[in-house]
Amino acid sequence: MPSFRHRATGLDSMLDELFGTSGLEGDLPPERPDYGFPLRPFAAMVAQDDLVPTEPRTDESPVERLYRRALEATSRGRPAEAIQRYRELLTVEPGHLAARNNLAALLEASGDPHDALEQLTAALRLQPDDVSMLVSRGAIHGRIKQYAEAEADLRRALRLDPDHVEAHLALGLALWRKGVPKEAAVALERAIQLEPHNAAAYYYLGEAQNQAGDLPAARAALEQAATLQPDGRSYRLLGRVLDRMGKYDEAQAMYRRAREAGGV
Numbered sequence: 001m002p003s004f005r006h007r008a009t010g011l012d013s014m015l016d017e018l019f020g021t022s023g024l025e026g027d028l029p030p031e032r033p034d035y036g037f038p039l040r041p042f043a044a045m046v047a048q049d050d051l052v053p054t055e056p057r058t059d060e061s062p063v064e065r066l067y068r069r070a071l072e073a074t075s076r077g078r079p080a081e082a083i084q085r086y087r088e089l090l091t092v093e094p095g096h097l098a099a100r101n102n103l104a105a106l107l108e109a110s111g112d113p114h115d116a117l118e119q120l121t122a123a124l125r126l127q128p129d130d131v132s133m134l135v136s137r138g139a140i141h142g143r144i145k146q147y148a149e150a151e152a153d154l155r156r157a158l159r160l161d162p163d164h165v166e167a168h169l170a171l172g173l174a175l176w177r178k179g180v181p182k183e184a185a186v187a188l189e190r191a192i193q194l195e196p197h198n199a200a201a202y203y204y205l206g207e208a209q210n211q212a213g214d215l216p217a218a219r220a221a222l223e224q225a226a227t228l229q230p231d232g233r234s235y236r237l238l239g240r241v242l243d244r245m246g247k248y249d250e251a252q253a254m255y256r257r258a259r260e261a262g263g264v
Helices: 011-019 062-075 079-092 097-109 113-126 131-143 147-160 165-178 181-194 199-212 215-228 232-244 248-260
Strands: none
Touching: 062 079, 062 097, 079 097, 097 113, 097 131, 113 131, 131 147, 131 165, 147 165, 165 181, 165 199, 181 199, 199 215, 199 232, 215 232, 232 248
16 A cells, blocks of 8 residues: 655655655646537536546545545645545545544644654554654654654664664654754764765755854765755855865855756
8 A cells, every 4th residue: 555754865865755746647638618518607616636537436445445546646746635545535444544543644744743743643553663653753852842752752663673764864854953963973974874865964964064063064965965966055065165165266166066956
């Protein structure tokens, strides 16, 4: 079953995967149905799911139908509808873990992290050793500054799976936000050991080392991040580090590259 995770790496890619609508087979009809034919003036108001056949439905249970329609709504960029479908499903089958996990991802992406936490907590009551859900919940705790809860979830996940890259990365981010950059750097370095081409891990390692005052190490990490994934954010932070090191000409060059890459 599909399972969405709150990855600290490539968050933009994850959101695009959740809500992207371009290039999908079976795209919805145009917003102006029957263009030029006024016989159905209110057709655009009809639920499009009922107009676009997708797969045979005769043998579906109510839960299967709701789950499929939630996935379809997500893939078509209709998160509010997907959330509603998942809520309907969970009233029928509260123990549907994939639905709770997917619902949590949608809720956080739509700006409701507390409800997302509730969904993950309900799922973890049924399956307390699910590493992916522990990482998802820990990452959300970290983003809303509930650092003790974040560490508890993420360290438990790492006890269950010591080589889980996302758990190390999420722990590093939580510790960085907490203001303990040296501890954060340890977790981020471990994520890099496990996944050497993880540009996000290098970027946040540079953030942590900059915060800790280790400017040469921060510079090296950010240069690697920019090599792996050239973007304005990495160049801009690298410029700030170079400024702090007194390398003003090099810093200005990085600021120019940030502007060229669209960095703010």
